[in-house]
Amino acid sequence: MNRKQIIFTGGGTAGHVMVNMAIIPEFIKDGWDVDYIGSKTGIEKELIATIEGVTYHPISTGKLRRYFSKENFKDPFKVLKGTLQAYRIIGKKKPAVIFSKGGFVSVPVLVAAKMRGIPAVIHESDYTPGLANKLAMPFAKKILATFPETMKYLPEKKAEWIGAVVREELFNGNRKKGYELTGLDSRKNVLLIMGGSAGSKKINDAIREGLDELLSDFHIIHICGKGLVDDSINRMGYVQYEYVQGELKDFLAITDLVCSRAGANAIFEFLALHKPMLLIPLSLQASRGDQIVNAQSFAKQGYAKVLEEENVTKSTLIQSLKDLRQQKYDIKDKMNEYKVSEAKQKVMDIILEQAKS
Structure with missing residues (x-):
């Protein structure tokens, strides 16, 4: 050799x-x-x-x-x-x-x-x-x-x-550090939004349009994508980042629910960490459909809820996230059966x- x-x-x-x-x-x-x-x-x-x-x-x-x-x-x-x-x-x-x-x-x-x-x-x-x-x-x-x-x-x-x-490092997140980095607290469920490494304008727009209603139920960590942070929004309980890497483990430590694309690596990491997910897979217009199949597989096993990108609006996204919050304990029970x-x-x-x- x-x-x-x-x-x-x-x-x-x-x-x-x-x-x-x-x-x-x-x-x-x-x-x-x-x-x-x-x-x-x-x-x-x-x-x-x-x-x-x-x-x-x-x-x-x-x-x-x-x-x-x-x-x-x-x-x-x-x-x-x-x-x-x-x-x-x-x-x-x-x-x-x-x-x-x-x-x-x-x-x-x-x-x-x-x-x-x-x-x-x-x-x-x-x-x-x-x-x-x-x-x-x-x-x-x-x-x-x-x-x-x-x-x-x-x-x-x-x-x-x-x-x-x-990634093993994701299991080593520090809740105290997560709250310090974001300025959030534990009074509400923390919702982590990830639109993939390139971000998603459609998801970002729907989140921001529904921010008033969402903030009544959640504190929000919004990973927007490069160049997609909106500096005009300054709201208590809402923090934005273009992209995170080292801080992600600490953010996940305080996360209760995730709204994400359906890339395989990311969703298996959320599953391993027992984070109930709302998955919004890339549409067939923007991809070969791999994320759609990934999301359907997770939904079938009870690990996630799915909202197709074509159906994303302010109202459908808010309702889907509220449904996810209501069902989070049932989803976590399913996730507990998964062995890493x-x-x-x-x-x-x-x-x-x-x-x-």
């Missing part, structure tokens, strides 16, 4: 990075040299920069669109350029293994890994595989699934169900197994 060297990849959204962020510190602790191949401007660059000891390599990447765009004609050349860049990086670093969390940037990396003869492991969080992972699957040795139902969409000989990888698996250790064992091979 080569020296203890590993390359991680994945990006485009925070969801394509969080599992990597949970695993990377363990490899660093174990004496591995860790490199990360990501895009030049994606959120992964910003997130990985917070982990000391990781060398980041930006490459060219195209967006894999399911709709017509002039950019579709340029993107194959971007992917080819990215593949050559990844091929050079892998040749220089000589990793024992590559771990991919998916997203557009991972495709050229997985192709280059196959060309170099380096084993690669893919992790699929969503109920159905994303387009990038579908394209990358032929170049991987192992494909890991979060939802057991995902196994029927994966090549049988390569696939393994491992469950959800949850040892998914992180399973992923690490599989990565090490492939490195030795």
Whole structure:
């Protein structure tokens, strides 16, 4: 086996990075040299920069669109350029293994890994595989699934169900610090609103339009998305942030209810922390429908309520949140039946197994 060297990849959204962020510190602790191949401007660059000891390599990447765009004609050349860049990086670093969390940037990396003869492991969080992972699957040795139902969409000989990888730090939130950071208190249920790493204008607008009524029932932590904070709103019991990272564990410690998109990593973290959810999945107009299926799965199991994005208005959102508050104890009872698996250790064992091979 080569020296203890590993390359991680994945990006485009925070969801394509969080599992990597949970695993990377363990490899660093174990004496591995860790490199990360990501895009030049994606959120992964910003997130990985917070982990000391990781060398980041930006490459060219195209967006894999399911709709017509002039950019579709340029993107194959971007992917080819990215593949050559990844091929050079892998040749220089000589990793024992590559771990991919998916997203557009991972495709050229997985192709280059196959060309170099380096084993690669893919992790699929969503109920159905994303387009990038579908394209990358032929170049991987192992494909890991979060939802057991995902196994029927994966090549049988390569696939393994491992469950959800949850960041351990989220279990270490401090309630006192959470209240101090936000200026809120425990007199009302704390509602955490998250519209995904890019934010959601539609959710933000509905929340703000209904703020007077919502504040009679809740204190609100609103994570709005980059550039989407409204500085004109200054209300007792309502705090806004563009994006949070280190503070999230303390915010979750004081959170009673969550209103969120339905990205797989996030909703499994809320489930592990027993936070009843109102899920507003990305619509089919804005996505391939993966969040809709994720949300339906959680609703069927009694972990969440669902409000389709097309139906989001001030009144439907307020009513859905009131319903969630009334049913929170029933939802928590269901959540108590869920057992957090040892998914992180399973992923690490599989990565090490492939490195030795």
